[in-house]
Amino acid sequence: MSNELSLGKLFKNGIFGENPVFRLALSLCPAVAVTSGVKNGFLMGVAVLFVMTMTNVTVSLLRNFINPKIRIPAYVFITATWVTVIDQVMSAYQRAVYKEMGLYIMLIVAFAIILSRAEMFASKNKLLPSFVDGVGMGVGFLLALVMLGIFREFLGKGSLWNVHILPAKPLLIMIMPTGGFFAMGLMMGWLNWIDRKFFGGTGGGGGGHH
């Protein structure tokens, strides 16, 4: 990454230009698994935002200390450490939140998006840009999950954030894993279409290779 990228641009990059779910197409598995409801998506997004920022900061600080040959185990272990710390602290001091989020926190260790940002960005950049990249990517992931959650919960259950809006369930399949893939594909397509039509972009999201 070049130095001329301003921090604001970097932050926006995580949300729009390289949105983890819709553009980088990383961590799709958890994105499908937890977005059957807005609330689940939101809580997972918040947990990822925390871990992502912490991991990026740590990796950036240790970037000259970690030999490239052993970087993957080092990054995974740093992520696992932060996940464990957050899990334990939350289970002791934030019981109410932990009951809602506890299910998801431990899963984050294996998220592709965390490892990918450590590898692609934090290992090559200074502390502040890495921090901003972590926050931006985390917020981008959070927004993507919330969008998918709104779409799927409304169609699948006729409710939003567990509040019933429609009397019936219009399209039950949307909250099944199958529906998750439908929703993901449709939304990715829409966003690419909007990008091409109105912003003159190439609309080429969804690669996964980077």
Add this chain to the structure above:
Amino acid sequence: MKDIIKITMPLVLIFVAAGVIMAVTYKYTYPVRFQAEKQEKEEALKEMAPAATDPIKPAGTWTVNNKPYEYYQATAGGHPVAYIASTAGKGYSSFIQMLVSLTPDMKISEVKVLDMNETPGLGDQVLEKSFLDQFKGKGLSQIVLIKGETKENIQAISGATYSSRGVTNGVKDAVQTLVEKYGAGVRAAVAQGVTK
């Protein structure tokens, strides 16, 4: 050889540092967590039997799914006001941990899910009040899961049949146990016109 050490040492150092960080966190958070969990359990039991004035202590253990679970007799001034059992039922992807409380005449007064790991969005609908409230006031013979409209029995949630069955089985086993342990005594007492 030198290279191996040069490459490995930082990794070992990271592992050790991470281990220390996790151990220290555990040391300071575990007591708080343990206390909070204990208190939550006591509060949950109290909620199951609001009429009880004496501390609710385990009366014994019973077995379901090859694991021991406790049951309790809640009393007020020495008289039983509720019977409670902790129980579990096998759902779709987890054992659904629950507390079940019975009134002295062996009807369900409350079912509370303590812990489960069912599919978010589908199986976790068993937590909803509309599903759990179906159990209230029902006796052992009525706890049968039905796919379709029912007032007499328990109506399964569409799309979450396995999870519904898990809850129903867990509750049924618990009620059966409590009826076996306490039901006879209650019947005898009623027959003799004495309150136990």
